[in-house]
Amino acid sequence: MKHRSLFYKFAGSPYLVWSIMFIIAPLIFVVYFAFTDRNGSFTLENITSLSSYSETFVMSLGFSLIATTICLLIGYPLAYCMSRTSERTRNILVVLLMLPMWISLLIRTYSLMALLDNGGLVSTFLTKLGFQKLTFIGTDAAVILGMIYDFLPYMVLPIYTSLTKLDKRYLEAASDLGCNGVQVLGKVILPLTVPGIISGVTMVFVPSISTFYISQKLGGGSFDLIGDTIERQFQNSVTYHTGAAISLVMMILILISLAIMNKFSDNEGDMIV
Amino acid sequence: MKKELAQNQELSEVAENEQPPDAPASNNEKGSKKRTKLIELKNISKAYDGETVLDEINLYINDKEFITLLGPSGCGKTTTLRIIGGFESPDIGDIFFNGKRINDLPPHKRQVNTVFQKYALFPHLNVYDNIAFGLRIAKVKEDEIKVRVTEMLKLVNLSGFEKRNVNLLSGGQQQRVAIARALINKPKVLLLDEPLGALDLKLRKDMQVELKNIQAQTGITFIYVTHDQEEALSMSDTVVVMANGKIQQIGTPIDIYNEPVNAFVADFIGESNIIDGVMLEDFKVRFAGHTFECLDKGFEKNEQIDAVIRPEDVDVVSADKGMLTGVVSSVTFKGVHYEIIVDIDGFKWMIQTTDYVAPDETIGLYIEPDAIHIMKKSEYSDMFGDYSSFSDEMDHLSDIVEEDEV
Structure with a gap:
């Protein structure tokens, strides 16, 4: 018994070491840099100077909210349809959905860029059809499309999981009590899959608000989302401190929004994230 | 049939x-x-x-x-x-x-409304909203809903439980909510x-x-x-x-x-000794090597039948006074009565009696005409009614609550 408990005591230690080295220590650095100036003395200037970035913050927030909303609107019906198919079809669909996730996000974004580029597949095809020459790269739509394309599976999977876990008896009970199909969906299925929705929203919202390569590649260099700003600050040792301050503020903002979303899930504790 | x-x-x-x-x-x-x-x-x-x-x-x-x-x-x-x-x-x-x-x-x-096997109460709604569910779908006015839910809660003895979380109720309480939720729709x-x-x-x-x-x-x-x-x-x-x-x-x-119609019903409802027999003529049946008077008629002469005798309908008497005699092979105390298994020419009978008999004792059995019920042979004949493999454990196994079935 003693031996066993010893094993369990130390089983978590590799991860502990890992997280101290790569999560906790960097966080401490971020906080340290955020509150110091170049000479290493304490200052709030980095934080107060962030007001000049408020526009970037708002734009990033807007983009990720739009992307998340569209992901939800596409993802929920998709997950719902998937959960209604036979087990065999369902498994195939899940594999199809996961397939893009096996490829690096960066590569996917590059290939999307190749498709949308001037002279790329899509614009060539459209001009052949007689459309005027269209520019995709550099538009808001391209960036949002990139976010949706990259993160949609993260919306579908948690919703799909909560839909398949949903007990069929609740649906029967609802229809027994007078609900038609639409009412069953609205009164029972939707409320009971809120935890899945929250997970999905989180998993799309967080990476899209902090993305920089999607806006870089598909924004044609003209986009400056918060992720791009942070990246730029860290490319120059002079602005390290500002970069750390932006990162810190963004982390806090994300934590606040997660807390708000968790409130909605009503303590049902099914959070996947 | x-x-x-x-x-x-x-x-x-x-x-x-x-x-x-x-x-x-x-x-x-x-x-x-x-x-x-x-x-x-x-x-x-x-x-x-x-x-x-x-x-x-x-x-x-x-x-x-x-x-x-x-x-x-x-x-x-x-x-x-x-x-x-x-x-x-x-x-x-x-x-x-x-x-x-x-x-x-x-x-x-x-x-038609249903009370489901495991209640299927909506976990995202409290007791009140669960019960009000059907009425809300039917677009009944909220003040009427309030009256009817209160009435229902009273009927199922759950007054004051309106705001409770259904997931935290006991099984019996969930059961009542499920009944109220169904009944409220009249x-x-x-x-x-x-x-x-x-x-x-x-x-x-x-x-x-x-x-x-x-x-x-x-x-x-x-x-x-x-x-x-x-x-x-x-x-x-x-x-x-x-x-x-x-x-x-x-x-x-x-x-x-x-009046079970066949051996299956006789065996499934209560305990039964089911014995192969022959209907000699109206009101006269022969089984276990003895001819008994009975109250059944309308069978063909010498028709093969199953005779049912309930364990509580057999009187235990001394060996010399019995219509049948057998050896007690086990005695179990059941509170109200003793349950004894008696071996009569190799066929094990179950008998319930309030008088104690000792194992291995030879006893007599007396069966009144109205204790005998005659059934036609069916596909279930010879499958039930012998207590030779009987044990309390087996009985408990069959009592285990069934899982969802198709």
């Missing part, structure tokens, strides 16, 4: 002359008002993946009746209930509600699918009484599914015994107990 079984009345008529005088009247005779057929199942058959679950079920259910579908796991009782609720449709046959064919009517359009028929299966024995007994009271108060037809024969006997006006997708017998609890 099937046709006979489908007619509730015929069977109870057969039973009439033998009913004890103090027995409650069967549902068909009770009250002066003529009962109307509310639900009728005609030639219903259903198969899943080629496996027959229901085989030509014919059944009608009267208005305001408490009817129980009783049978072992997999006998088709739950499927029958689900067909009535609209959750399954029959492969063959028709179902009528008030004379109208409702095969294709979806559940939400039927005047259905014509309430379907109950093993509603007490998950409760402990004491609570189950209390709820049986309560359910029976609620049924009497509301006058709603109850269709109750259970595998617990005691529950079926104590609550129902009519019991429908099912096995292997077929109806074995329909009748009042007393008919079913006293």
Whole structure:
């Protein structure tokens, strides 16, 4: 018994070491840099100077909210349809959905860029059809499309999981009590899959608000989302401190929004994230 | 055979002359008002993946009746209930509600509500909202809903529980909420699918009484599914015994107990000694090497039959006074009585007696004519009724609550 408990005591230690080295220590650095100036003395200037970035913050927030909303609107019906198919079809669909996730996000974004580029597949095809020459790269739509394309599976999977876990008896009970199909969906299925929705929203919202390569590649260099700003600050040792301050503020903002979303899930504790 | 079984009345008529005088009247005779057929199942058959679950079920259910579908796991009782609720449709046959064919009517359009096996209370709603669910769908005004929910909570003894989280209620309380949620819609028929299966024995007994009271108060037809024969006997006006997708017998609890039609019913309802015998002539039967007087007639001369003798109907006497003699092979104290297994020429009988007898003692058995019930041979003959492999453990195993069945 003693031996066993010893094993369990130390089983978590590799991860502990890992997280101290790569999560906790960097966080401490971020906080340290955020509150110091170049000479290493304490200052709030980095934080107060962030007001000049408020526009970037708002734009990033807007983009990720739009992307998340569209992901939800596409993802929920998709997950719902998937959960209604036979087990065999369902498994195939899940594999199809996961397939893009096996490829690096960066590569996917590059290939999307190749498709949308001037002279790329899509614009060539459209001009052949007689459309005027269209520019995709550099538009808001391209960036949002990139976010949706990259993160949609993260919306579908948690919703799909909560839909398949949903007990069929609740649906029967609802229809027994007078609900038609639409009412069953609205009164029972939707409320009971809120935890899945929250997970999905989180998993799309967080990476899209902090993305920089999607806006870089598909924004044609003209986009400056918060992720791009942070990246730029860290490319120059002079602005390290500002970069750390932006990162810190963004982390806090994300934590606040997660807390708000968790409130909605009503303590049902099914959070996947 | 099937046709006979489908007619509730015929069977109870057969039973009439033998009913004890103090027995409650069967549902068909009770009250002066003529009962109307509310639900009728005609030639219903259903198969899943080629496996027959229901085989030509014919059944009608009267208005305001408490009817129980009783049978072992997999006998088709739950499927029958689900067909009535609209959750399954029959492969063959028709179902009528008030004379109208409702095969294709979806559940939400039927005047039927269900109390599900594991309650299926909506976990995202509190007690009040769960019970109000059906009325809100029906767009009843909130102030009326409030009145009716309060009334319902009172009926099921849960006043003051409005704001409770249903996930934190005990099994018995969840059960009551489920009943209230169904009853508040004032259905014509309430379907109950093993509603007490998950409760402990004491609570189950209390709820049986309560359910029976609620049924009497509301006058709603109850269709109750259970595998617990005691529950079926104590609550129902009519019991429908099912096995292997077929109806074995329909009748009042007393008919079913006293006049089982075959060895399956005799064995499933209560304890029975079922012995191979020959009907010598009317009122005279021979089994276990002895000729007995009995009250049954109408069999062919020397017809092979199954004789049923209930363990409590046998009198234990001294060996020299008995019609049969045997050796006691085991004695179990059961509280009210002793349950003894007696070996009579190799066939083990179960007998319940209030007088203690010692193991290995030779005793005599005395059987009154009215303790013997004669049944025609059936496919179930020779499968039941011998207690040679009997043990309490086996009995408990079969008592284990059934899981969801198709």
